[in-house]
Amino acid sequence: xxxxxxxxxxxxxxxxxxxxxxxxxxxxxxxxxxxxxxxxxxxxxxxxxxxxxxxxxxxxxxxxxxxxxxxxxxxxxxxxxxxxxxxxxxxxxxxxxxxxxxxxxxxxxxxxxxxxxxxxxxxxxxxxxxxxxxxxxxxxxxxxxxxxxxxxxxxxxxxxxxxxxxxxxxxxxxxxxxxxxxxxxxxxxxxxxxxxxxxxxxxxxxxxxxxxxxxxxxxxxxxxxxxxxxxxxxxxxxxxxxxxxxxxxxxxxxxxxxxxxxxxxxxxxx
Numbered sequence: 070x071x072x073x074x075x076x077x078x079x080x081x082x083x084x085x086x087x088x089x090x091x092x093x094x095x096x097x098x099x100x101x102x103x104x105x106x107x108x109x110x111x112x113x114x115x116x117x118x119x120x121x122x123x124x125x126x127x128x129x130x131x132x133x134x135x136x137x138x139x140x141x142x143x144x145x146x147x148x149x150x151x152x153x154x155x156x157x158x159x160x161x162x163x164x165x166x167x168x169x170x171x172x173x174x175x176x177x178x179x180x181x182x183x184x185x186x187x188x189x190x191x192x193x194x195x196x197x198x199x200x201x202x203x204x205x206x207x208x209x210x211x212x213x214x215x216x217x218x219x220x221x222x223x224x225x226x227x228x229x230x231x232x233x234x235x236x237x238x239x240x241x242x243x244x245x246x247x248x249x250x251x252x253x254x255x256x257x258x259x260x261x262x263x264x265x266x267x268x269x270x271x272x273x274x275x276x277x278x279x280x281x282x283x284x285x286x287x288x289x290x291x292x293x294x295x296x297x298x299x300x301x302x303x304x305x306x307x308x309x310x311x312x313x314x315x316x317x318x319x320x321x322x323x324x325x326x327x328x329x330x331x332x333x334x335x336x337x338x339x
Contacts, residue, residue, distance in 0.1 A: 094304045095142040097126040097133035099213055100242035102146060102287065105262035105331050107324050114320060119311055121304060129212030129242065137161055137290065140297030144305040148213035148260075148287045162290035163302070168312050169321050169332040170286045173217060174264060175277035176247075177203070177256035185256065185276040192225040194277040199227055202235040204255035208246045209238030213285075218258045221282065247273075260285055262331035287332075313338065 102108065108125060115121055126136060130147040137145045138161045146168070147153060156162050175194055177185055183201035188194035198205055207229065208215040222229050229236055239249055243263045250257040251271035259267075264275065289312055291305035311317060313336040321334040 092120050092304070093122045093124060094144065094301050094308060095124045095126060096308070097128055097136045097142045097145045097147075099130050099133065099147055099287075100127055100244065101148070101212070101214055101260045101263045103127045104242070104244045104266060105260075106266045106326070107262070107321070107332060110320055110324055111317070114316065115308065115311055118316065119307055121308055121311075123308070127242075129208070129210045129214075130216065131211030134161075137292050140292060140300060142292065143301040144289060144291045144308065146287060146289050148285055149216045150286060150288070152213075152216065153288055153290060157290065160293055160296055163293045164290070166289045166309055166313065166336065168287050168289050168317075168336050169334045170284060171261050171332050172278065172285050173214070173258055173283040174261050174275045175256060176250060176259055176264060176273050177276045178254040178272050179274045180272075181276055183256065188277055191221055191277065191280040191282050195222060195225045195227065198256050199225075199232070202233060204253055205232075205236050206246050206250045206253070206255045206257040207236065207238045208243065208258075209240045210242065212242070214243060214258060214260060217285070221258070224282065265326040265329055265331055286335075312336065 098108065103125065112123055115123060126142060130149045130152065133145045133147050134152060134156050136142045137156065153165050157165050175185055183197040183203040185194045185197050188197055207218055219229065239246055243259060246257060247259060247267050248269055251269050251273050254272060289309055291302055291309065292300045294300055294302040318334040321332050322330065324331050
């Protein structure tokens with residue numbers, strides 16, 4: 070009887086204080102964002118400021134978009150503009166909100182057998198790698214990074230499907246792809262944030278960067294509640310408001326590794 074009274078007391082307390090399990094939200098994020106370490110900085114502050122408990126699903130952009138389309142998450146944070154715009158146009162996302170950016174870089178062995186560090190454009194850098202048949206690791210996982218890599222090869226007038234054994238598609242996340250590149254002494258495309266937070270650098274180094282084509286925008290997309298009525302759209306709005314706040318700006322711009330900034334906040338106020 071005493072246990073029953075305690076149970077009713079707890080239920081009454083929860084009802085009176087308006088506590089709800091609805092303060093939990095599922096957010097699909099890219100492996101590159103998670104590998105950067107920024108999520109470890111943002112999530113505790115989000116919880117303390119808003120009460121939101123965020124369950125991260127760490128996947129590539131392509132998989133994040135599929136989870137969103139199926140209504141398996143409440144929002145996504147991804148980095149492939151064309152795919153994001155189509156996702157919203159198809160009615161799966163309510164809108165797309167840019168949050169922050171960094172850039173992509175070409176990594177490779179320090180001795181640089183393809184002379185990539187002497188390239189004057191990303192197209193020339195990839196041409197050097199192709200001409201040398203130098204080992205190249207592709208994520209091959211339909212992630213934002215993989216989509217960008219395919220786009221860059223196309224802009225350089227190359228088709229990866231026609232490459233030889235030097236081009237290896239590994240179907241892995243950013244961290245795993247960097248580990249494979251380090252172990253093989255191979256070239257690869259990475260976002261700068263993941264690279265700076267990567268511990269097993271071995272003989273790898275940034276050999277090409279700072280081309281305008283390597284711009285890497287991250288955007289937040291709430292799942293459309295008219296498509297999936299069960300999604301926590303109000304909580305996604307709450308999260309979006311925080312991600313575009315001055316607090317988020319300060320944390321994102323201030324996040325550094327070895328004195329180097331990893332992201333630049335560029336969210337616009339509504």
